Amino acid sequence: DTGVSQNPRHKITKRGQNVTFRCDPISEHNRLYWYRQTLGQGPEFLTYFQNEAQLEKSRLLSDRFSAERPKGSFSTLEIQRTEQGDSAMYLCASSRFRLDFTGELFFGEGSRLTVL
């Protein structure tokens, strides 16, 4: 079990640039989640996938944000035309879906984005 892997761990970019984060979940997990966390706050839900299907997307996610999970394996989160307000830690988590909804999330170490 290699855990959830996120890359890059840190990204500094200028306002207006595009950035992409990658998440490699635990291999047998069929669910993958993206959360955003700012300093001193709890994680805010962005979107989640079951296998390759994107099942829910937060209203917080503007049109500048897009996520994919081709073939139900790794996932990418792209932010276009970054703004300073996008500066945050982007957390990926995976889980195995259970019919009784008790699946726990396994988080990666996060990708920290700083927009100058």
Added chain:
Amino acid sequence: SQQGEEDPQALSIQEGENATMNCSYKTSINNLQWYRQNSGRGLVHLILIRSNEREKHSGRLRVTLDTSKKSSSLLITASRAADTASYFCATAPETSGSRLTFGEGTQLTVNP
């Protein structure tokens, strides 16, 4: 918006003391989970309590759930300096099995 609200926002205690953190939520839930986060790191699952359970133990952790008050508490007994971290409650919706909603967290500092 955040479903859970933790109380207190910050807690500072001495090693060996017990630490209690509270979480309130607004909607009906299937289960409530507690996670821990060390500074700058990802979150780690600690314990899950189902909506039909009232209390659960795991090592030095004790979780209670009161669905009538929509609240939960996490007790860490005999705290250690290594318990210093942020603690978050997260709720799973009653029927949909979709994503967890996290609270704002409690920052716990255990002084040696």
